Amino acid sequence: MSVWYRRNGDVLTLTLHVQPGAKRSEVSGLHGEALKIRLAAPPIEGRANDALCRFIADTFGVSLKQVELKQGAQSRHKVVAVSGSSVDPESCLQP
Secondary structure: OOEEEEEEEEEEEEEEEOOOOOOOOOOEEOOEEEEEEEEEOOOOOOOHHHHHHHHHHEEEEEOHHEEEEEOOOOOEEEEEEEEOOOOOOOHHHOO
């Protein structure tokens, strides 16, 4: 059992460590007890948060409105809730 996500009904809660300003947006493995995500967006005026929500929606096969940033709007450490995804979070770690 991984500690970077938990499922409660159809809601998946993800603990993330986000690195904005990368060359491309991608999952880059685990960072402690969080899933590390590199984002191509800069950390300016909420652009990285918007890009993160779009990336999570694409990764988990849901619409943007099913992704909610719960904690960490101003931090690299974020908690995101995803509703209605049937994607196994562990599949994010596959190369």
